[in-house]
Amino acid sequence: MLNYGYTILLSATNQEVAAKGYLTQLGVHHHSVRNCFNLSSDLMEPFRQFVDSKVLERIDYDFDEYVKLELVDVLNHEVTYNNKTFILKNALSQYIHDCFSFLNSQRDAIGKVEFKNEV
Known part of the structure; x- marks a missing residue:
């Protein structure tokens, strides 16, 4: 189940990275020559907790x-990113944008990804 869920998350991350014009192969912490998604593997880490x-x-x-569909639906769950509520897919997009801005020295910090606070 974890591998299936992580693959879904990795795919969504790859889409965002590629859409922003970056290569998925060149990672920061992940740098295996067998992994074509090293950068995406780095960027998806804070979102693994939801899977x-x-x-x-x-x-x-x-x-x-049924369980597979629930794992796909994780992308639609509400999460908190940078003290704002997003669905996970949109939080992932914003997070990746913020990470690239940070790496390009256009931003001083990156927000925190958390479960949505439900009272």
């Missing part, structure tokens, strides 16, 4: 199409 959480909720379930 982990969904897998923990479904740990006793069969890994069937």
Whole structure:
């Protein structure tokens, strides 16, 4: 389940990185010659927690199409990024934009990715 969820997250990250004109192969912490998605693997790290959480909720379930759809739907869950509420897919897009701005010295910091505070 984790591998399936991470693949979905990696795919969404690859789309964002490529859409912004960057190469997915050249990473910061990930730098394997066998990994074509080193940069995306770096950038998706703060978002793994949402896949982990969904897998923990479904740990006793069969890994069937229902669970697969729930893992895809993680991209639509509300999260907090930089003290604002986004769906995960939009938070990922904003986070990647902010990371590239930071790397280009156009920004001093990058926001924190968290579960949405529900009271």
